[in-house]
Amino acid sequence: MIEIKNISKWYGAFRVLTDCSTHVSKGEVVVVCGPSGSGKSTLIKCVNALEPFQKGEILVDGISVGDPKTDLPKLRARVGMVFQHFELFPHMSVTENLTLAQIRVLRRSKAEAEAKAAALLKRVGLEAHAAKFPGNLSGGQQQRVAIARALAMDPIAMLFDEPTSALDPEMINEVLDVMVQLAQEGMTMMVVTHEMGFARRVAHRVIFMDHGEIVEDAPKDDFFGKPRSERAQQFLSKILQH
Amino acid sequence: MLALDLAFFDWEIISRFIAKGFAFSVELTLIAMSGGIVFGTLLALMRLSGRKWLDAAAAVYVNGMRSIPLVMVILWFFLLIPFLIGRSIGAELSAIITFVAFESAYYSEIMRAGIQSVSRGQMHAAQAVGMTYAQSMRLVVLPQAFRNMLPVLLTQTIILFQDTSLVYAIGAYDLLKGFEQAGRNYGRPIEAYLLAAVVYFAISFSLSQMVKRLQVKIAIVR
Ligand SMILES: Nc1ncnc2c1ncn2[C@@H]1O[C@H](COP(=O)(O)OP(=O)(O)O)[C@@H](O)[C@H]1O
Ligand SMILES: [Mg+2]
Numbered sequence: 001m002i003e004i005k006n007i008s009k010w011y012g013a014f015r016v017l018t019d020c021s022t023h024v025s026k027g028e029v030v031v032v033c034g035p036s037g038s039g040k041s042t043l044i045k046c047v048n049a050l051e052p053f054q055k056g057e058i059l060v061d062g063i064s065v066g067d068p069k070t071d072l073p074k075l076r077a078r079v080g081m082v083f084q085h086f087e088l089f090p091h092m093s094v095t096e097n098l099t100l101a102q103i104r105v106l107r108r109s110k111a112e113a114e115a116k117a118a119a120l121l122k123r124v125g126l127e128a129h130a131a132k133f134p135g136n137l138s139g140g141q142q143q144r145v146a147i148a149r150a151l152a153m154d155p156i157a158m159l160f161d162e163p164t165s166a167l168d169p170e171m172i173n174e175v176l177d178v179m180v181q182l183a184q185e186g187m188t189m190m191v192v193t194h195e196m197g198f199a200r201r202v203a204h205r206v207i208f209m210d211h212g213e214i215v216e217d218a219p220k221d222d223f224f225g226k227p228r229s230e231r232a233q234q235f236l237s238k239i240l241q242h
Numbered sequence: 243m244l245a246l247d248l249a250f251f252d253w254e255i256i257s258r259f260i261a262k263g264f265a266f267s268v269e270l271t272l273i274a275m276s277g278g279i280v281f282g283t284l285l286a287l288m289r290l291s292g293r294k295w296l297d298a299a300a301a302v303y304v305n306g307m308r309s310i311p312l313v314m315v316i317l318w319f320f321l322l323i324p325f326l327i328g329r330s331i332g333a334e335l336s337a338i339i340t341f342v343a344f345e346s347a348y349y350s351e352i353m354r355a356g357i358q359s360v361s362r363g364q365m366h367a368a369q370a371v372g373m374t375y376a377q378s379m380r381l382v383v384l385p386q387a388f389r390n391m392l393p394v395l396l397t398q399t400i401i402l403f404q405d406t407s408l409v410y411a412i413g414a415y416d417l418l419k420g421f422e423q424a425g426r427n428y429g430r431p432i433e434a435y436l437l438a439a440v441v442y443f444a445i446s447f448s449l450s451q452m453v454k455r456l457q458v459k460i461a462i463v464r
Contacts (some may be wrong), residue, residue, distance in 0.1 A: 104381065
């Protein structure tokens with residue numbers, strides 16, 4: 001589904017990503033972790049071309065992301081993305097957040113888009129908040145709306161960039177529950193997160209990044225059993241302490 | 243001692259001299275504001291396009307306009323038009339075109355700051371659901387930029403309203419000209435100019451009070 005082949009990226013002279021390769025198969029859940037600044041966000045944003053890369057190739061459902069001939073808006077419409085800071089559209093109601101791209105990109109009718117929005121809001125437990133504006137919701141509620149917004153496009157895969165790290169602790173679980181359910185339904189997911197409980201429950205593989213490199217890419221049990229690299233061991237012991 | 247006699251100022255003067263001038267000043271302000279915001283937004287988009295030539299062209303225009311006194315632009319455009327198209331288009335139309343062109347430069351700087359005040363994440367989120375760059379700008383970034391900048395845009399419009407009096411340089415009939423004509427006809431130029439100042443002040447001051455209240459309101463919403 002997602003194939004990342006030898007990706008390298010520079011910001012000017014600074015090399016953010018070095019020769020990264022991995023893949024996410026259909027129905028697979030891959031968790032990406034690593035210290036802050038190691039390039040996790042950059043890598044995941046390369047997958048739907050929100051960030052350009054200079055070397056290597058990424059294929060999403062067989063379509064090359066870096067190819068100048070690729071219709072990027074069309075490709076992005078098929079890949080859902082959830083951001084650390086939610087990034088809901090603050091000038092629109094919750095329902096409008098969910099229907100905007102359905103109407104403008106997928107050309108669904110307003111009624112069809114609203115029906116889809118209502119069903120998804122119900123699914124994430126927010127049907128009572130449909131008419132509210134994002135600014136009037138808690139962080140956890142906003143992030144669930146953001147997940148629903150991505151799902152409204154019927155994506156073939158979902159990308160998550162630290163979806164719970166901007167949340168107060170008591171709101172983390174309401175978001176993780178939605179994500180766990182998605183994973184159990186067989187959604188293809190690439191998730192940047194430090195929530196190792198989530199990784200243990202639903203991940204198939206875990207990737208560890210450091211300094212722009214993929215240091216470890218292992219099945220979940222191997223990774224938590226005994227990471228091969230010393231850097232991953234240190235990282236794990238640090239985040240599992242608290 | 244200067245003796246002021248304001249009693250000469252009556253409804254007849256208002257309808258004969260002032261109303262027409264006031265209407266044109268308001269018309270000029272509203273057209274220059276809407277045209278200036280539309281073209282100013284386009285200039286801002288050129289400057290933020292990331293394309294070198296578009297950016298450079300817009301920058302030259304904006305910085306050029308902002309470095310020349312408005313009254314000179316008004317004069318030059320009025321004097322140049324007959325050379326360019328072979329006939330005059332009249333002081334009023336000439337003033338309207340000049341003001342739209344000139345104010346675009348100022349509004350563009352405001353809109354540029356407005357666009358930059360919207361986080362990059364918003365553009366990413368809009369593009370991530372499949373919207374094109376143009377759709378993302380139009381439906382997600384620009385509405386927020388406009389809302390954030392509304393008080394500044396309106397303040398610029400108040401300045402613009404005051405600046406419309408500069409069209410006296412080419413003889414267009416605006417509010418100031420109305421007072422001038424009235425003063426001349428009744429032999430009371432000083433009183434007329436004094437009243438003109440009071441009217442400009444009253445309008446500008448009440449508008450800026452409204453902007454202040456709006457600012458407070460927006461701050462609460464956000
Ligand atoms: N727009 C940018 N320009 C320059 N450097 C950047 C930019 N965005 C990110 N970086 C740098 O790239 C590195 C990786 O960033 P990021 O992918 O956000 O890391 P992570 O998500 O793992 O914390 C960091 O050192 C960061 O400072
Ligand atoms: Mg990050």
